[in-house]
Amino acid sequence: MLAAIASPSQAKEESRSLNLDFERVTPAGEAWGWGRWGPRNSNFRFEVDSSTAFSGKRSFRISGTSHGVGSAETVFPVNVAAGRHVRYYGRIKTAIVKEGFAALWWRVLDHDGTYNLSRTATECASGTTEWRECSVAIDVPKxxxxxxxxxxxxxxxxxxxxxxxxxxxGVKYVEPTLFDPSEMEIRTLMEHAFTFDTHLLDNDDLAALNPLFEGGQIVALGEASHGTLELFELKVRLFKHLTTLGFTVFAIEASMPEAAKLNEYVTGGHGDPKSLLAGLKFWTWNTPELLALIEWIRAYNQSKDRKIEFWGIDCQIAETAIRNVRNFLSRTKPQSLVRFDEASETISGRNPTSETLEALHDIDEVLTLFPSDTSNSRLTWAKQNARIIRQAVYARASMASREECLADNALWVLEQHEPGTKMVLWAHNDHVSRVPITYPRMGSLLSTRSDGYLAVGLTFGTGSYTAVGSRGIATYAAVPAERGSVEWALGQLKSKTVAIDLRPARRGAADLAWLSRELDIRSVGARATADQFVPTNVTRQFDALIYVRDGHPTKPFGLEGPLANDRDDAGAIPYQ
Structure with a gap:
């Protein structure tokens, strides 16, 4: 929403998601909205300061003794700024700033994973200064x-x-105010909702949810955090039920080459499932719930003619993909190994550069020497692994590129099957979103390429969750849901589990119109944060939403004790 231009010296207005005045703080006293994005330099201190402010009660303070850069960042909606002229301004005060300066900055990331534009106001403030205005301007490309x-x-x-x-x-950006539903609107919600007294739904409960999945070929099951036990348990039950509706492909937010070994196991191969699960290199999935699901799929496949497959669709890890391509070349064109090895060494662990792009071209060129043959499954798999190598390079530099790879790989999996094959995706709520969140997400890309894409968000009301934080992989508290949040509204129904079809509201059902307003929703991911809620339009983001009242932490394998809360490291399981 754009409103009339206002002078920065005027009284503050409430900023709900960007928190541009730093007046909104988390229960831990951190600046709401400024703690979940980007890395923080440990040589600097970042804090809300209640003793110094230009206006209102608080400001944000960065202090340090090093010669590096300490930076705090957040994100801006792409759809608002694309193709527009942006001026970003603010007030800065400094004390004894030496060998550097305090600044505002704005960066634009392109789809190829590179910052094509970056502006920093370098002449803002240094030494010791009182409050002064600083600004930076940029033309954002479409x-x-x-x-x-x-x-x-x-x-x-x-x-x-x-x-x-x-x-x-030239017009001041003012964010929409979050909506607080009335008691009447909450009662209307009850009339449309499926309510249950447990998250461990039985067959009858699950059958009652069938309308949520009508018309779906790709059903994506999200999660508000990667470490909530109840959400994992419920998603496992939902997947098992969906197999009775004809879904035969399980695909998860995990690396494709590593997951291929699990697919071999569930379809009759040998191996230790627990070791294969750890081999995904995602601590988030290395849990008893996923292991039990893998064993269930294997047992199912041994008793049924129609097989269920287990796939990964992620692209963050290239090592196994490199080995797979190399093994293929060693059997078919060993003379090309020297060129391939040189190229793969060049790209290892690196972002897109002219050198790495040339190396990726070399890898692609090696495989183009083979005639196109869709019946050659080994060649098809080798080319897909080469594609993952390329995707991994771009994903290191751009989260948007990773979303594209998730969507592309999900569709590639379906292309290897008969038309009409049905797939269940397991990923975070942000990934499955039908609309872009700052940048295009896997779900928003799939929704434009598949008429049968359905996004089901899952969230929880209170409790705790497992994540990577200051104590390593440990249990962290869930910030209580407040008025103005989806979780608070669903919690008013007084049921342990609530499911609601959001499509009628999206189509304009008058009695559910309030659901199409801006509401906070929990979004944590794999990293612990005090910034646990973000504003969204749930009817645009999801086709259905399932709420579980109580959340408890998952217990990944490989951690000592309940969750080793006193650990200072992330344990032996890598974080991805």
Whole structure:
């Protein structure tokens, strides 16, 4: 929403998701919305300061003694700024800033994984200064994939930031205020909802949810966090039920080459399933719930003619893909190994550069020497692994590129099967979203390429979850849902589990119109954060939403004790 231009010296307005005035803080006292994006330099201190402010009660302070850069960042909606002129401004105060400066910055990430535009206001403030206004302007291209903006301190000293603002084509950007449903609207919600007294739904309960899946060929099951036990248990039950509706492909947010070994196991191969699960290299999935599902799929396949397959669709890890391509070449064109090895060594662990792009071209060229033959499954698999090598390079530099790879790989899996094959996707709520969240997501890309794409979000109301944080992989508290959040509204139904079909609201059902307003929803992922809620339009993001009242932490294999809360490291299981 764009509103009239306002002077930055005027009284503050409430910023719900960008928190441009730093007045909104988390229960832990951190600046709401500024803790979940981007890395933080451990040589700097980041904090909300209640003793110093240009306006209101709080400002954001960055202080340090190093000669590096300490930066805090957040994201801006791509659809609002694409193709527009942006002016980003704010107030800065400094104390004894040496060998550097305090600044505002704005960066635009393109779809190829590179920052094609970056602007930093380098002349803002250094030394010791009182509050002064600083600004940076940029023309955002229409092809933008991701927008980051933030505040930073280069060098030693302290800098305070306050009353940030953004203008789009000369008009001040004002965010929509989140909506708080009335008691009448909550009662109407009850009339449309499926309610249960447990998250461990039985066959009759699951059958009652069949309308949620009508018309679906790709049903994506999301999750508000990667470490909530009840959501995992419910998703396992949902998948088992969906197999009775003809779904035969299980695909998860995990690396494709590593998951292929699990697919061999569930379809009759040999191996230790627990070791194969750990081999995915995602601690998030290395849990008893996923192991039990793998064993269930294998047992199912031994008793049924119609087989269920287990696939990964992620592209973050290239090592196994490199080995797979190399093994193929060693059997078919050993003379090309030297060129391949040189190319794969060049790209290892690196972002897109002219050198890595040339190496990727070499890998592609080696495989183009083979005639196109869709009946040659080994060649098809080798070419897909080469594609994953390329995807991994771009995914390191761009989250938008990773979303594209998730969508592309999911469709590639379906292309290997008969037309009409049905797939269940297991991923985070943000990934399965039908609409872009800052940049295009897997779900938004699939929804434009498949008429049968259905996104089912899963969230929880209270409790705790497992994540990577200051204590390593451990249990962290869930921030209580407040008024204005989806979880608070669903919690008013007083049931342990609530499911609702959001499509009628999206089509304009008058009695559910309030669901199409901006509401907070929990979004955690694999990393612990005090910033656990983000505003969204749930009717656009999901086709259905399932809420579980109580959340408890998952217990990944390989951790000592209940969850080794006193650990300072992430354990032996890599974080991805």
């Amino acid at each position: 092809t933008v994939a991701d927008i980051r903006f933030g505040i930073s301190l280069k060098g030693s000293g302290s800098a305070w930031f306050d009353l940030l603002g953004i203008e789009i084509d």
